[in-house]
Structure formats: structure tokens, C-alpha cells
Amino acid sequence: MEKAILVGLHLQDTVDFNYMMAELKSLCEACEIVVLETIIQKMDKPTANFYIGPGKVEELKAAIINLEADLVVFDDELSPTQVRNLEKALQIKVIDRTVLILDIFARRAKTKEAMLQVELAQCEYMLPRVIVGANSSFSRQRSGTGSKGPGEKQLELDRRFLKEQISRLHDDLKELVSIRRTQREKRKKDNTFTVAITGYTNSGKSTLLNKMLEYSIENSEKYVFEKNMLFATLETATRAVTLKNNHRFLITDTVGFISKLPHHLIEAFKSTLEEIKEATLILHVIDSANSQFKKQVDVVEAVLKNLEAKDIPVIYVLNKLDLLPAPEISQLSPCVSVSAVTGEGFPELIKLIDNILYNSLHRVRMIIPFEKGNIYSFLKDKTQIFSTEYLDDGIHIDAELNDHLFNLYKQYII
Ligand SMILES: Nc1nc2c(ncn2[C@@H]2O[C@H](COP(=O)(O)OP(=O)(O)OP(=O)(O)O)[C@@H](O)[C@H]2O)c(=O)[nH]1
Ligand SMILES: [Mg+2]
Known part of the structure; x- marks a missing residue:
């Protein structure tokens, strides 16, 4: 296990400094790094x-010698120059928050897509940091903390090779993304609603998905991995839920967010995060037992905005109700308090989901004249049709229309 000294710069306008330092420590723990000491400096700017x-x-420098540290971890992304100067002055490995996060992702990635995405982010991060003939102390920046990913082999890489690597990764990913897109389009065609679970890392997203499966009447579904650690989930998992009233939807669990999420990672994980963008409804899971949950909500909202997912309806799910009474937050609406462990609040949550997905639907019988066959094909594409009969006066269907289609085709409704 490596032993590290953490360094934090307490800038004047940071209100949540202690929380950010505690989070940095958790990130180290997730990389199996032992934290020996934390050194803090108050300054106006770096x-x-x-x-x-x-x-x-x-x-x-003195602390490194005294405590026999192996590396120094800084609380924010360092510029290539800063890393170089620090390593020279301290004669020790220097890494930053971004490297830690990239490393955790590299350790957790299991599917081909996630591995390619992490590798892409690592290469993009390295690109401006590779200098011709760089000294070997850069190796940690390149190879992370002994994880998979680009790894040791990258030691000899120069910029050109990295660039080639990046374009190869882009190509490989494109192929996987198109498969995913086809699946999504099929879902759209089947008119299946998708509910995307999103939220800060460790807020309980995967636990919530698993609990939700218990409320499904056809529950032959596999449970997803949940654990008390940062970034337990990196891959997207989709499961089907059928409610007692036979209303059905798909629910998707995906990677969580964290403050200062490296932008290369967001870029690289765009295809995974697209699932959120294409959802009918978003469940924003909040760890209301965390004292900094408001800050976490802001981080998640900012990422959602960045993903252009801000027009999708959201339900705020205040989770971990079993630990603390749910806080009163009037600005988050609609909002439900639940415990993904005990199931408390789930009936309300499910009712709300069901309402948002299905309430605006009108179950109707329609007669579509044969010469309007194109309307029938369109409806078949867009909505659920329960029965179809070809009679003398046209195509008789029993269908469920949303408000928009209901108004559009009013004249054919009987
Ligand atoms: N007490 C309590 N613990 C919970 C609740 N929901 C989740 N947890 C715990 O919180 C931890 C994180 O849960 P996960 O479901 O893995 O969280 P996640 O949001 O999927 O996290 P990542 O995938 O890492 O982003 C686990 O130890 C869960 O058991 C809850 O309602 N109450
Ligand atoms: Mg998870």
C-alpha cells in the first residue's frame, strides 16, 4: 500500500473545503492509498x-522525509508545469484529484465499453502532460495506481502514439455506441418508457433499483451490484418493472457523479450518460443523510445541464430515510422520501412514477380510414396499440395516446 500526504489549498471563497478534503481521503481509500497527513494552505489563488x-x-518536503511518504496527492487538478516543478522539488510522485478519479474508474471498469471509455479519458488527460524525454517520475501519472487501463506499457509513449491511441479508442467506441443506440431505438419503437436513475456517487442508486425490482410483478430480473464505496457502478444496467396495474417501464442505473468530475471522463462517458438524456423520466437520488447533500444536488444538476438533459421531468428521491428524518426542501419538487434499504416510501414513489408516465395517456378506440394507412403506421410506431381489426369502414384500433396525439387525431376517436 502506498502512503500519501494530502495537500489542500483553502481558497477564500470555498465554503465546503473540509468536505472536499474528506472526499479526497475517500478517493484515496478507494485507490488503496494510506493517508499519513493532510497539509493545508490558505491562499487567494494557486x-x-x-x-x-x-x-x-x-x-x-520536510513532512515527506519525516513520515516516509511515497507520494503527494493534491486536492485539485494540477497543470503539467506544476506537476513537473513539484516532482523536481520534492523528488517524489505527485498526483492530483483527477488522477485518483481516473484510477478508480480504471479499477472498476469491467465491460469493454467502460474500459475503452476510461482508457480514452486517461489518454486525453496524459496528452498535454507527456513531454519528449520526460523523467520517469511521470510514470504514476501515466499508469495510475497500479490499475489496469493504459498501464506500464505507456511509459514509452510519445504524444504521437497517444494521439493514435485516442483515435483508435474513438473508433472502437463508436462501434459499441451504435449497438447501444439500436437497442434504444428499438425501445422507443416498442413505446417503452425508460426511467433513468441518476445522482451523486454512493447515494443509493443501485440499491434503489434493486428494491424497485421487488415491486415488480414479474421479477425474474437480476439484481445489480451495490456497495458502500465511491463509484461502485460504472456500467449501465437496465431492468424491466411491471407494476400491479400492468403498467410497465424500464429502469436504468448508471455511473454516479462527484464534484470536480474530470471533464475528460464526462466526455468519454457521454455514450453511457446518453441513456439519461433519452429517458422519459429521471429519478434524482439524493443521500439525505449526508450533511453535504445540497452541494451534491447542485453538482448533479450541473452535470445534467451539461448533458442537455434538463428538459426531462425529474423526481427528487430523498434516500436513506431510515438513517435520519427526511429534510424539508421546498425547492426540490416533486420530491419523495424513501429508504432503498427498508422500502419505506416506495409505494409513494411508484405511484408518482406511474402518474407521470401514464396519467397523461388516453385509452381510446379509433377508426382509421384505409386511405389513412400512414396514420395507422405512425401510431403503431409511437404508441401502444392493444388490438387491431380490419372492418368495412376502416382499421379499428384500441390504443393509448398521449395528449399530443390525442389532440392531433381527435377526429378518428369514437
Ligand atoms: N441506511 C441506508 N443505506 C443505504 C440506503 N440506500 C443505499 N444505502 C447504502 O449506501 C451505499 C451505497 O449504495 P449504492 O446503491 O451502491 O449507491 P450508488 O448510488 O449506486 O453508488 P455508485 O454506484 O458508487 O455511484 C451502500 O452501502 C448501501 O447499502 C438507504 O436507504 N439507507
Ligand atoms: Mg451504483
Whole structure:
């Protein structure tokens, strides 16, 4: 196990500094790094050369020797110059928050798609940091903390090779993405509603999906992996839920978010996150037992905005109700309090989901004249048709229309 000293820069306008440092420690733990000590400096802004001030660099140097540390972890993304200068001055491996997060992703990635996405993000991160003839202390930045991913073989890579690698990864991913897209389009055609679960990492998204399966009348579905750790889930899992009233929807669990999520990762995981964008409804799961949950909500909302998913209806799910009474938050609406462990609040949550998905639907009987066959094909594509009969006066159907289609084809409804 590697032993690290954490370094945090407490900028004047950061209100949640202690929380961010605690989160950095959890990220280290997820990478099996032991934290020996935390060194903090209060400043107005980072210095260009070392991120921290020159006096702090000296203090850090002494601490490294005293505590026999193997590496130093900084609380925010360092510029290539800062890393270079720090490594030179300290004679030790220097990494930042971004490297830690990339590393956790590399350790957790299991599917081909997730592995390619992580590798892509790592290569993009490395690209500006690879200097011709760079000294070997850069190796950690390249190979992470002994995880899979690009790994040791990258030591000899130069910029050109990295660029080739990036374009190869893009090509490989494109192929996988098109498969996923085809599946999604099929779902759309089948007129299946999709509910996407989203939220901060460790908020209970996977636990919520598993609990939801218990409320499905056809529950032959496989449970997903849930665990008390950052980024337990990296791949998307989709399961079908059929409610007692036979209303059916698909529910999707996917990767969680964290503050300062490296933008290369968001880019690389766009295809995974597209699932959220294409959903009929979003469940935003909030760990209301976490004292910083409001901050976490803001982080998630910002990512959703970045994904252009802000026009999709959202239900705010205040989770972990069994640990603490649910907080009163009037600005989050509609909102349900639940416990994904005990199932408390689930009947309300399910009712709300059902209402949003199905309430705006009108069950109707229609007669579509034969010469309007195109309307029939269109409806078959867009809505659920329960029965079809070809009679003298046209095609008789029993269908479920949303408001829009209901108004559009009013004249054919009987
Ligand atoms: N007490 C309590 N614990 C919960 C609840 N929901 C989830 N947990 C716990 O919180 C931890 C994280 O749960 P997950 O479902 O893996 O969280 P996630 O949001 O999927 O996390 P990532 O996949 O890592 O982003 C686990 O230890 C769960 O048992 C809840 O309602 N009450
Ligand atoms: Mg999960």
C-alpha cells in the first residue's frame, strides 16, 4: 500500500473545503492509498509554479522525509508545469484529484465499453502532460495506481502514439455506441418508457433499483451490484418493472457523479450518460443523510445541464430515510422520501412514477380510414396499440395516446 500526504489549498471563497478534503481521503481509500497527513494552505489563488506557495513546498518536503511518504496527492487538478516543478522539488510522485478519479474508474471498469471509455479519458488527460524525454517520475501519472487501463506499457509513449491511441479508442467506441443506440431505438419503437436513475456517487442508486425490482410483478430480473464505496457502478444496467396495474417501464442505473468530475471522463462517458438524456423520466437520488447533500444536488444538476438533459421531468428521491428524518426542501419538487434499504416510501414513489408516465395517456378506440394507412403506421410506431381489426369502414384500433396525439387525431376517436 502506498502512503500519501494530502495537500489542500483553502481558497477564500470555498465554503465546503473540509468536505472536499474528506472526499479526497475517500478517493484515496478507494485507490488503496494510506493517508499519513493532510497539509493545508490558505491562499487567494494557486501559484502558477507550484500550486502552493514556496514556503509550503519546503514544509511539505520536510513532512515527506519525516513520515516516509511515497507520494503527494493534491486536492485539485494540477497543470503539467506544476506537476513537473513539484516532482523536481520534492523528488517524489505527485498526483492530483483527477488522477485518483481516473484510477478508480480504471479499477472498476469491467465491460469493454467502460474500459475503452476510461482508457480514452486517461489518454486525453496524459496528452498535454507527456513531454519528449520526460523523467520517469511521470510514470504514476501515466499508469495510475497500479490499475489496469493504459498501464506500464505507456511509459514509452510519445504524444504521437497517444494521439493514435485516442483515435483508435474513438473508433472502437463508436462501434459499441451504435449497438447501444439500436437497442434504444428499438425501445422507443416498442413505446417503452425508460426511467433513468441518476445522482451523486454512493447515494443509493443501485440499491434503489434493486428494491424497485421487488415491486415488480414479474421479477425474474437480476439484481445489480451495490456497495458502500465511491463509484461502485460504472456500467449501465437496465431492468424491466411491471407494476400491479400492468403498467410497465424500464429502469436504468448508471455511473454516479462527484464534484470536480474530470471533464475528460464526462466526455468519454457521454455514450453511457446518453441513456439519461433519452429517458422519459429521471429519478434524482439524493443521500439525505449526508450533511453535504445540497452541494451534491447542485453538482448533479450541473452535470445534467451539461448533458442537455434538463428538459426531462425529474423526481427528487430523498434516500436513506431510515438513517435520519427526511429534510424539508421546498425547492426540490416533486420530491419523495424513501429508504432503498427498508422500502419505506416506495409505494409513494411508484405511484408518482406511474402518474407521470401514464396519467397523461388516453385509452381510446379509433377508426382509421384505409386511405389513412400512414396514420395507422405512425401510431403503431409511437404508441401502444392493444388490438387491431380490419372492418368495412376502416382499421379499428384500441390504443393509448398521449395528449399530443390525442389532440392531433381527435377526429378518428369514437
Ligand atoms: N441506511 C441506508 N443505506 C443505504 C440506503 N440506500 C443505499 N444505502 C447504502 O449506501 C451505499 C451505497 O449504495 P449504492 O446503491 O451502491 O449507491 P450508488 O448510488 O449506486 O453508488 P455508485 O454506484 O458508487 O455511484 C451502500 O452501502 C448501501 O447499502 C438507504 O436507504 N439507507
Ligand atoms: Mg451504483
